[in-house]
Amino acid sequence: MRHTISVLVENKFGVLARIAGLFSARGYNIASLAVSETLDPTISYMTIVVEAQDEKILEQIKKQLNKLIDVITVTDFTKREHIDRELVLVKVSLSAKDKAKLEAILDRFVAKIIQHKAKTAIIEAVGDQSQIKQLLEGLEKFGIQELVRTGRIAIAN
Amino acid sequence: MTGAQILLECLKREGVEVMFGYPGGSVLPLFDCLYDRDIKFILTRHEQGAAHAADGYARATGKVGVCVATSGPGATNLTTGIANAYMDSIPVVAITGQVKTYLIGNDAFQEADVTGVTRPITKHNYLVKDVKELARIVREAFHIASTGRPGPVLIDIPVDIQQQNTDFIWPEEVVIRGYKPTYFGHPGQIKKAAKLISQAKRPILYVGGGIIASGAHGELKQLAEKTQIPVTMTLMGLGSFPGTHQLSLGMLGMHGTVYANHAIMDADLIIAVGARFDDRVTGRIDAFAPAAKIIHIDIDPASISKNIRVDVPIVGDAKNILAHLLQEIKQLPDTSEWLKTISSWKKKYPLRYIDEGRLKPQYIIEQIYEATKGEAIIVTEVGQNQMWAAQWYKYDKPRTFLSSGGLGTMGFGFPAAIGAKVGCPDKIVFDIAGDGSIQMNIQELATCVSNKINIKVAILNNGYLGMVRQWQELFYKKRYSYTNIYNPDFVKLAESYGAVGIRVTKKEEVSSAIEKALNTENTVFLDFHIEPEENVFPMVPAGEAINRMIGGMA
Numbered sequence: 001m002r003h004t005i006s007v008l009v010e011n012k013f014g015v016l017a018r019i020a021g022l023f024s025a026r027g028y029n030i031a032s033l034a035v036s037e038t039l040d041p042t043i044s045y046m047t048i049v050v051e052a053q054d055e056k057i058l059e060q061i062k063k064q065l066n067k068l069i070d071v072i073t074v075t076d077f078t079k080r081e082h083i084d085r086e087l088v089l090v091k092v093s094l095s096a097k098d099k100a101k102l103e104a105i106l107d108r109f110v111a112k113i114i115q116h117k118a119k120t121a122i123i124e125a126v127g128d129q130s131q132i133k134q135l136l137e138g139l140e141k142f143g144i145q146e147l148v149r150t151g152r153i154a155i156a157n
Numbered sequence: 158m159t160g161a162q163i164l165l166e167c168l169k170r171e172g173v174e175v176m177f178g179y180p181g182g183s184v185l186p187l188f189d190c191l192y193d194r195d196i197k198f199i200l201t202r203h204e205q206g207a208a209h210a211a212d213g214y215a216r217a218t219g220k221v222g223v224c225v226a227t228s229g230p231g232a233t234n235l236t237t238g239i240a241n242a243y244m245d246s247i248p249v250v251a252i253t254g255q256v257k258t259y260l261i262g263n264d265a266f267q268e269a270d271v272t273g274v275t276r277p278i279t280k281h282n283y284l285v286k287d288v289k290e291l292a293r294i295v296r297e298a299f300h301i302a303s304t305g306r307p308g309p310v311l312i313d314i315p316v317d318i319q320q321q322n323t324d325f326i327w328p329e330e331v332v333i334r335g336y337k338p339t340y341f342g343h344p345g346q347i348k349k350a351a352k353l354i355s356q357a358k359r360p361i362l363y364v365g366g367g368i369i370a371s372g373a374h375g376e377l378k379q380l381a382e383k384t385q386i387p388v389t390m391t392l393m394g395l396g397s398f399p400g401t402h403q404l405s406l407g408m409l410g411m412h413g414t415v416y417a418n419h420a421i422m423d424a425d426l427i428i429a430v431g432a433r434f435d436d437r438v439t440g441r442i443d444a445f446a447p448a449a450k451i452i453h454i455d456i457d458p459a460s461i462s463k464n465i466r467v468d469v470p471i472v473g474d475a476k477n478i479l480a481h482l483l484q485e486i487k488q489l490p491d492t493s494e495w496l497k498t499i500s501s502w503k504k505k506y507p508l509r510y511i512d513e514g515r516l517k518p519q520y521i522i523e524q525i526y527e528a529t530k531g532e533a534i535i536v537t538e539v540g541q542n543q544m545w546a547a548q549w550y551k552y553d554k555p556r557t558f559l560s561s562g563g564l565g566t567m568g569f570g571f572p573a574a575i576g577a578k579v580g581c582p583d584k585i586v587f588d589i590a591g592d593g594s595i596q597m598n599i600q601e602l603a604t605c606v607s608n609k610i611n612i613k614v615a616i617l618n619n620g621y622l623g624m625v626r627q628w629q630e631l632f633y634k635k636r637y638s639y640t641n642i643y644n645p646d647f648v649k650l651a652e653s654y655g656a657v658g659i660r661v662t663k664k665e666e667v668s669s670a671i672e673k674a675l676n677t678e679n680t681v682f683l684d685f686h687i688e689p690e691e692n693v694f695p696m697v698p699a700g701e702a703i704n705r706m707i708g709g710m711a
Contacts (some may be wrong), residue, residue, distance in 0.1 A: 010335065014284070018276060025277045056462065063459035069281040069301060072335045 002031055003058055004077040004084060004154045007046040010070040011037060018068055019046065028052070028061050032086075032151030043072065047084075047153045077154050084154035087126050090136070093143040094121040105138040120145060160288045160319040161186040164252070165194055167295035170327060173223050175199060175214065175579055176252075177207040181227020182267060183254025186319035199579060199608055202600035204231050206572035208238020209598070211249050213573025216559045217534055218580035219372070221248045221303050228254045229267030232313070233274065237566060239309045240278040244563025245393060246370060248307040250298050251275075255315040258286060271313050280308030288321040293328050300331040305338030306457040307370055338456060342473035342481060350428070350452045350469050351485035357426035359495045360386045363409065363438075366393030366562070367431015367455060367475050369555040374398065376479035377430065383483065385492045387499055389417040391432050392547055395558040400551035401531070406499070407508070410438040411697045412544040415506035415706055418697070420499055422446055422704040430454045431475045434464040435563070440703035454478050506695075508548055515688040516664055518542070518617045522549035525587055525615060528671045533585040534559065534577050538570035538594030540624035542617045544693040546589040568597025574612045575604055585613070585675065592618040592644050602654040605680040612680045613671075616647055619689045627692045631707075651682035662686045 009015045016035060023030050029051035038045050052058040058078070065074045077084070094102060094116065102121065106112060111125035125135050129152070136144070158166065164187060168176070175197040180188045191198055201207040204226040211222030222242075226235050232253040242249040256265040272284045281301050283294045291314070298310040354360060368377055374397050381388050381404050388398045389406040398405055409417035421427060427449045432438070439445045442464060453460075453467040454475055461470040471478055510519040522545050525533070535550055537543040537560040552558045559577055561569040574588040588595075595616050605612055617623075626640040648658030657679050661670045667685070674681040694708025 014272060014276075017273065021276050060459065060463060067457070067459055069333060069336045 001052060003050050003052055004082070004152060005048045005050060005062065005065070006075045006077065006154055007048060007065055008038070008072040009044050009046060010072065011042050011044040012070060015044065015070045018070060019048075019065070022064055022068065023050075026060075026064060028057070032149070034151040034153050047151070049152050075156065077156070081157040082154050083157065084128055084152050085126055086129070086132055086152050087124070087150045088132055088136075089148045090123045090125070090139055090144055091120055091146040092123065092139055093119060093145060095119065098142065102142060105135070109135045111135060158322065158325045159186065159190070160285075160291055160314065160321050160323075161190040163288070163291050163323070163325050164295060164314070164319070165190050165196065166325060167292055167327070168196065168223065171295070171299045172220070176223045176225050177201055177210040177214070177576065178225030179204050179207055179227070179231060181231045181254060183228035183231075183256060183316045184225060184319070186316060187225070187252075187254070187314075199575070199604065201572065201575075201604050203598065204234035205237050205568065206575070206598050206601045206604065208235045208249070208251065209241065209566075209569050209572035210576035210579070211251070212238060212242045212247050212569075213536060213559055213576030214580040215242070215247050215249055215576070216573070217556055217577035217584075219556065220580070221250055221299055222576060223250050223252065225252045226254070227267065228256055228271070229269045231267075232271040233269055236275060236278065239275055239311065241561055241564045241566045241569060242309040243278045243280065245561065246307050246366060247309065248302040249309040250302050251309060251311040253311060253313050254319070255284065255313045257317040258315045259317075261315065271311070275311050278309070279311050282311040282313065284313045285315065285318050288318050288323045291318065292326060296328050296331055297333060301333070301336065305336070339458075339472045340456075340474040340477055342454065342471040342478040344481070346469055346471045347478065347481050347485055350471060351482060351487070353426055353450055353452060353469065354384060354386075354428065354482075354486055355488040355490055357490045358492075359424045360384070360426040360428065360490060360492065361406075361420050361424040362386050362388040362428045362430065363391075363421060363432055364388060364394045364397055364430045365391040365432025368394060368397035369431075371431060371456070371475040372555075373430070373476035373479050374555045376476055376483065378402075380479055380483055384486060384489055385496065386428070386490070387420060387496065389413070389421060391435070391438055391562070392560060393562040394432060395547060396552035396555045399553040401553055408547050410703065411440070411699075412548065412693050412695065413703070414508055414548075415695050416499055416502035418703045418706060419502050421449075422702070424449045426450050426452070428452045428454070430479065431456075433460045436464075438703075439464065440697050440701055440705075444702035516662065516667070516685060518545050518685070518687045518691055519549050520664060521615060521617065521667055521685055521687070522546055522589065524667045524671055525589075526550045528668065528675060529585050529587065533557070533587045534581060536560070536570045536574040536577055536586065536588045538588070538590045539565045539567045540591050540594060540622070541627065541691075541693050542589050542591040542594065542623075544624075545617070548693075567594040571595060571598050571612075571614065572601050572604075574614070575601060575610055578610050578612055588612060588614045590614055590616045591623055592616055592620065592647075593622040593642060595647075596644075599650070602651065602656055602680065606655040610680065611678060613674045613683065614681065615683045615685060617687050618644065618647070618684055619687050619691065620644065621689060624693070626690070630690070630692070632698070647682050647684040651680075656680040656682060658682045658684060660684045660686070
């Protein structure tokens with residue numbers, strides 16, 4: 001099962017390597033990882049989506065993260081109300097005659113065409129996990145040529 | 158002051174009396190400062206020796222051990238010692254030189270990414286990029302190494318930082334927002350534990366190195382005596398409770414006593430303190446102590462419920478929690494039946510060996526125990542020698558049994574014994590070694606002789622890498638693949654370094670040889686030629702339940 005964890009860390013060189021190293025050394029899987037500065041330039045915010053088979057492993061992951069000296073707080077969103085979003089860029093095959101069809105799909109999401117060339121279009125979309133999943137299913141019939149995702153970011157309600 | 162001067166001033170203020178290490182290009186400014194300072198420096202003959210010596214010093218004294226090496230190979234040679242300290246939660250500060258800041262990342266001469274290499278084997282590490290940060294970093298390093306669950310911290314200092322000048326500002330306080338160990342246990346949890354203890358019929362205290370790190374041996378003894386609960390110790394816990402005490406069951410686990418393993422398997426309550434349910438202790442985990450409720454006291458929350466489900470977790474310092482628990486236990490459990498059962502196991506399945514034929518290693522350890530009146534610091538290498546030393550010497554005080562528990566590092570014992578002797582010059586320090594292990598850091602003979610460090614090394618010489626041979630005998634059809642080893646003449650070798658060598662081949666010679674060694678003001682190699690295929694028993698085969706022991710079952 002996937003769990004979303006946010007981690008506040010010291011904004012120092014090597015911190016990302018400590019987090020990544022912890023996951024690889026202990027055999028935990030990261031599904032996605034997003035890192036950025038916060039309003040306080042000495043602190044970075046990480047949103048980590050982890051694969052954990054059971055509660056025990058999730059607990060270990062949180063405890064091991066907390067043990068790192070550069071980790072300030074760890075928040076588990078599994079049982080907390082939160083909002084999460086992901087931004088995706090999708091390049092699809094698109095001929096001029098199909099454009100209206102594509103726009104009809106995009107209208108149901110927070111998504112738009114940001115570039116349209118002769119045979120392809122690049123779409124930008126923002127949404128939670130299930131919205132992005134539905135959008136990608138809708139786009140499949142056009143032929144997805146390339147897909148880039150930021151990974152999930154999350155904030156507590 | 159220069160960076161090098163600041164470093165030494167910080168070490169002085171941290172109370173560092175001695176450092177172990179080896180010079181090199183990237184620590185030249187530091188060594189130049191050392192030249193006219195009064196801080197004691199022990200030059201080892203290999204950086205690995207320096208790291209183990211710092212570790213042994215820390216284990217014997219409870220103070221932070223310090224080792225120093227140059228960049229690149231100097232630093233990578235420290236890593237085994239650092240990993241060893243990490244696995245056993247030993248407070249060590251390792252200081253390494255690094256190439257000049259502007260060369261970092263250029264594959265410069267003797268460059269290695271040492272903070273990268275040591276990240277998974279240190280509690281924390283630092284690369285100093287600004288001389289103004291050096292004092293704060295050193296202060297933090299000592300604080301982190303010695304508090305909470307202790308461990309090694311590495312400080313990597315580029316050579317130009319050592320040369321740069323700045324004002325020395327000693328940070329009075331250490332503030333690390335991501336590091337706040339818990340010292341006092343949750344009162345509600347302690348009440349729950351006290352209640353479980355009062356109701357228990359077959360309780361057992363299962364204690365580890367955390368008792369020693371926390372200095373909780375006094376509280377442990379009070380608790381055991383007050384409640385009449387028997388105590389079993391991990392390898393790391395030996396010495397935390399008197400081995401001669403009638404409530405002591407000795408060591409448990411793979412080579413533990415039969416009665417300790419039976420007791421923990423049949424217990425209805427396990428009170429684990431500063432121990433981590435390691436696989437060498439639990440054996441097959443799903444068969445471990447099926448009827449037991451578990452109270453787990455540890456300063457590291459990540460140790461709790463990692464390997465085994467726990468009913469009452471209590472995070473905090475063992476000394477504080479045991480003291481609190483002593484107050485909370487109002488009704489004492491009735492353990493008289495339980496102690497009778499245990500005492501019948503003790504009679505039925507004592508530790509034993511067959512003392513016939515060639516010289517037996519168990520006998521040698523017993524004789525060392527007699528000769529030193531149980532008051533020596535025993536350091537071990539890794540393998541059969543280590544297990545015999547754990548089984549056949551009785552440790553009544555903490556910090557008297559120093560052994561590589563978690564990492565199982567051959568070559569640990571000899572340099573660690575050097576560190577222990579430097580830290581405790583008035584104690585007899587004995588390294589119990591195998592002929593394989595001793596050759597892994599034998600170069601430290603030069604360190605002993607040149608610094609007049611007086612250590613006794615008992616080499617249990619069987620001509621084999623004994624523990625591996627034992628497994629090959631028992632589980633690989635006696636196919637002794639590369640475990641039969643060629644050895645030098647250890648007596649002549651010791652002599653060539655200026656130490657003393659004594660060869661012993663007969664039982665009758667053992668006690669006089671030990672006496673002679675103890676009366677020699679020099680490091681002595683006692684080369685005991687023992688029964689070549691003697692095994693360590695009892696033994697739990699890997700992956701078995703820990704009451705399924707072979708050997709020693711009467």
